[in-house]
Amino acid sequence: MKQTACELRQVWVSYGKTPALRGVSLQVAQGELLGLFGHNGAGKSTLLRAVLGLVPVQSGEVLVDGVPVQKRDLPRLRQRIGYVPQMLRVDAGTPVSVRDVVMMGQYAQIGWGRLPSQGHKQRADRALEAMGVTHLADKPFGHLSGGEQQRVLLACALAQSPRLLLMDEPTSSVDWQFVRELAGLIREVHEANHLTTIVVSHDAPFLARLCDRVVLMEGGEILGDLPASSLLKRVEQESG
Amino acid sequence: MMWLTLWSEGFMQRALLATVLSGVTCSLIGVLIVTMRLSFIGVCISHAAFAGAILGLYLGVPPLGSSLVTSLLAAGLLGPLADRGNLSPDTAIGVMFSASLALAFLLLALLPGPKSEALVWLWGNVLTVSRESLWLLAATASAIALLVVLFFKELQAVIFHRDLAAASGLPATAIFYGVLICSGVAITASLSAIGGLLVFSMVVNPAATAYQLTYRLSWMFLLSTLFAILTGWVGLALSALFNLPSGAMVVLVSTTMLLTAITFSPKRRAGTGGIR
Numbered sequence: 001m002k003q004t005a006c007e008l009r010q011v012w013v014s015y016g017k018t019p020a021l022r023g024v025s026l027q028v029a030q031g032e033l034l035g036l037f038g039h040n041g042a043g044k045s046t047l048l049r050a051v052l053g054l055v056p057v058q059s060g061e062v063l064v065d066g067v068p069v070q071k072r073d074l075p076r077l078r079q080r081i082g083y084v085p086q087m088l089r090v091d092a093g094t095p096v097s098v099r100d101v102v103m104m105g106q107y108a109q110i111g112w113g114r115l116p117s118q119g120h121k122q123r124a125d126r127a128l129e130a131m132g133v134t135h136l137a138d139k140p141f142g143h144l145s146g147g148e149q150q151r152v153l154l155a156c157a158l159a160q161s162p163r164l165l166l167m168d169e170p171t172s173s174v175d176w177q178f179v180r181e182l183a184g185l186i187r188e189v190h191e192a193n194h195l196t197t198i199v200v201s202h203d204a205p206f207l208a209r210l211c212d213r214v215v216l217m218e219g220g221e222i223l224g225d226l227p228a229s230s231l232l233k234r235v236e237q238e239s240g
Numbered sequence: 241m242m243w244l245t246l247w248s249e250g251f252m253q254r255a256l257l258a259t260v261l262s263g264v265t266c267s268l269i270g271v272l273i274v275t276m277r278l279s280f281i282g283v284c285i286s287h288a289a290f291a292g293a294i295l296g297l298y299l300g301v302p303p304l305g306s307s308l309v310t311s312l313l314a315a316g317l318l319g320p321l322a323d324r325g326n327l328s329p330d331t332a333i334g335v336m337f338s339a340s341l342a343l344a345f346l347l348l349a350l351l352p353g354p355k356s357e358a359l360v361w362l363w364g365n366v367l368t369v370s371r372e373s374l375w376l377l378a379a380t381a382s383a384i385a386l387l388v389v390l391f392f393k394e395l396q397a398v399i400f401h402r403d404l405a406a407a408s409g410l411p412a413t414a415i416f417y418g419v420l421i422c423s424g425v426a427i428t429a430s431l432s433a434i435g436g437l438l439v440f441s442m443v444v445n446p447a448a449t450a451y452q453l454t455y456r457l458s459w460m461f462l463l464s465t466l467f468a469i470l471t472g473w474v475g476l477a478l479s480a481l482f483n484l485p486s487g488a489m490v491v492l493v494s495t496t497m498l499l500t501a502i503t504f505s506p507k508r509r510a511g512t513g514g515i516r
Contacts, residue, residue: 052407078409088401093507095275095457096400104397108409113390140455141400153404160408 002029004066005164005196006051011060013046013220020046022220023060028198033190035207035228036200038217044200045086047217048166051198052083064164079108082157082165082195087173088149092142098152099137102127105160127155130189146173150182158189165190165197171206179203183210204235246480251367255486258369259472261377262430262442267468268384269426270447271461272419275399280330281318281420283440284337286427288314290436291344293361298347303361304376307431311424314340319417344436364435364487366476373432380429384422388461391415396457438487442468445494452498452505471497 006028013021021043028034036044049055050062053069062069064077082105090096102124103116110116128134131151136144141152150170157165167186171179183206190197201207207214211228226234246252273282292310296303314336321332348358360368388395397405398415406412423443430439450463475490502508 054403054406075409075411078407081407083404083407085401085404085407088404090400093451093455094400095451095455095460096396097455100396100457101400103393104400104405105408107393107397107405110393112394116393156404 002031004028005030005032005064006198007063008047008050009061009063011047011050011062012058013043013050013055014058020055020220021050024220024222025060026215026222028196030196031194033187033197033210033212034199035211035214035231036198036217037202037204037207037214037231039202041219042217043220044202044217045168046220048083048168048198048200051164051166052078052081075108079160080163082160082162084150084153084157084165084167084170086168087146088153090142092140094140094142096141097137098133098139098141098144099124099128101141101152102137102155102159105156105158109160123161124155124159127159130158130192131155131185147175147178147182150174150178151185154185154189158193162193163196165193165195167197167199169201170199171201171203179206180209182206186210204231208232252480254369254371254374255366255476256473258366258374258377258433259476259490260469261374261381262366262433263446263468263472264381264465265377265384265426266430266434266439266442267446267450267464268381268388268461269419269423270443270445270468271450271457271464272395272399273423273443274447274451275457275460276416276419278419278423279444280333280337281315282423282427282443284318284333284340285311285314285420285424286431286436286440286443287337287340287344289424289428289431289439290361291340291347292428293431293436294344294347294351294358297358297361298351304428304432307361308425308428310340311428312421315420315424316417319420360435361431362436363485364431364433364438366433366486366490369433376429377433380426384426387418387422392458395419399457434490435487438491441491441494442472445491445498446471449494449498449501452501452507455507467494467497 004027008024008026011021011024036047038044046055050057053074067073069077106120110120128137131154133151133155136148170182174182187210208228208231214226214228214231215222216224273279289307289311292307293303296306348355351358394410394415397410398412402412427439434442446468447464449467450460453463454460471494472490475493476486479486479489
């Protein structure tokens, strides 16, 4: 039996008086590629943020590799979690290059007041190469298309050498042609790096193509848990 | 000829040095304020510092100390308001900005006797800057330059995306508050030389000029410092030549430089510029 990489036990999270997660319990096995499916406001992104410790959990517990996500463990824990956020709103003139962005994933590991070593730079180069964006390395990040930005952010997460990869709505800022390519890319990254991956999306065909298992969420609760191959049928049944 | 001999005078040399030091201090902080989109927070802190100086004069305590307290208080209050307040950040900043200015002018009216000392904190006077103020500016400029060099990569990550920096394990919130506190210190240290009304343009204009010309953060820090020193010296020379107020001339020169940079900016031509 596979070990659990990430677990939520009766987790409650609220924004002000509005609950975003209502007693959510979930187990993700090591090496699994899990999809979180639901409409806007279902609590999917909040779940990812709870795993990262970016939102305070009011009750319940979040565990990563069996370790509770407590304040004192957060910086070290986050260094091993690759996070690709939902579409970034970055000004086109922002003085940050693609290579800078990919290096950023490692800054916490490098430590305060220290310069990146040759090893860190090589790791960033490998991540750029794996995502096919080496030719963009010296371009300003703000000049890239949505698809290129997704690749760069994925390279940033990869350069961190994560154990767990969290992706929030990776298809939200890319054109439909790239969505199919992106599914293949994420699957390739997941397998080549022996990752546990959680992908949040409201794009059912994308998750059905990509994931092993999909969890359905609505109103901050988990409605169902099914193999990815059954997702489209379930969505059709519910909408029809 | 008289104009040339002016530069060998002690007060003019102190003014040139004060321009360099306040230029370095304000321009480095300015890069962080401009790239993190905190411009209005900077305005608010500079006016709170001015109100604090007037409060100090009114209470008979050193104005520099009281302006440091109020600017740090403003920075400490604005951070959480911008982060998670019930008011929108713009509203919170607007309220604090107008309250600071109202308090400053109220205390100015209540001050007994001549107001000339108080008005120095409003308009500044780089030509009468004291030796103590120069030492304070030198210490502040060195400390901020050292912090920028030491924490360059962490600052860069927070400038790019605070949430992403936090998610990768960096203490992004602490860095953000550190920037606000450094802004308060830098503005306070420059206050007696530049004045509460003009200090903010010394923070924003050189950084906004540099932003128009480069896509590299390290270059932006260097260019911003260079522009701040250059505009300071040119402004000072023009004020000596035409016998005009030095602070106002420095600001007008830096504004002209910014407008020139916007006109010829490669970012504008590429459609990616814009002052923030």
